Amino acid sequence: MIYTPFENKNAIVTGASRGIGRGIALKLAGRGARVVVADVNLEAAQETAELCGNGAIAVSLNVAKPDAVRSTVADLIAELGRIDILVNNAGINRDAMLHKMSDEQWDSVLAVDLSGVFYMCREVGTHMRTNEYGRIVNVASASWMGNIGQTNYAAAKGGVVSLTRSISKELAFKNVTANAICPGFILTEMTRAIPEKIFNDQLAKIPLGRPGEPEDVANLVAFLASDDASYLTGEVINIGGGYKL
Ligand SMILES: NC(=O)c1ccc[n+]([C@@H]2O[C@H](COP(=O)([O-])OP(=O)(O)OC[C@H]3O[C@@H](n4cnc5c(N)ncnc54)[C@H](O)[C@@H]3O)[C@@H](O)[C@H]2O)c1
Secondary structure (H helix, E strand, O other): OOOOOOOOOEEEEEOOOOHHHHHHHHHHHHOOOEEEEEEOOHHHHHHHHHHHOOOOEEEEOOOOOHHHHHHHHHHHHHHHOOOOEEEEOOOOOOOEOHHHOOHHHHHHHHHHHHHHHHHHHHHHHHHHHHHOOEEEEEEOOHHHHOOOOEHHHHHHHHHHHHHHHHHHHHHHHHOEEEEEEEEOOEOOHHHHOOOHHHHHHHHHOOOOOOOEOHHHHHHHHHHHHOHHHOOOOOOEEEEOOOOOO
């Protein structure tokens, strides 16, 4: 029997043109959702949407731009009728030690990784509040606990954790859940780009002995987005093969 918990559900996944976001989009679509692949890279987003099938659509969106988020979400609601699931996955890193971190490295990471999540939650969360149904999953990171060379990224992801806990309390009575997940070390273009020594150091910290795959993260997101997780909100869940900072 085919498992389709998301039949007749519409989902937005940001940053889904590749990596973890693509894995999440494929998983939700595979389980019946109509997925909106929202990404700055429209061409790659279209590729993800094609792979998803099931009526998936790609939209060009920079989550760090509040006006763009506002108009894109309004257009999507007009087109689809409702948004049931929001996965805030778009993120960037610009690692540097504190004494070398530029204003641009700080500002750009905070803009995408934290403000972007806020803008999306505000627009889509307000819609879900009216509908009295919604599942929000925010992709934070194990780094939110603090990590060398990641002052900007850790601060942004820590902000995502606090934001998620706050909105979970605000929206619970309207049947909207919000949870944060904290991936450890997952194989994507983001992690493939890091220097070999750091890559191997990270690998050595994983008790299960392998880096994660996007699908490992997608399995958790699919659970949190489903009605099996209807009694779970405001949680912060690690997904990293035991990896912790
Ligand atoms: N890979 C890991 O080990 C790891 C660990 C912890 C957390 N994360 C988090 O998981 C998420 C996905 O990471 P990934 O490894 O797949 O990264 P990735 O770099 O492979 O993919 C990120 C995606 O986000 C998109 N994006 C970037 N800026 C955007 C913006 N302003 N608006 C819309 N889309 C934008 C990119 O085009 C890309 O498709 C990120 O939030 C990241 O911080 C990743």
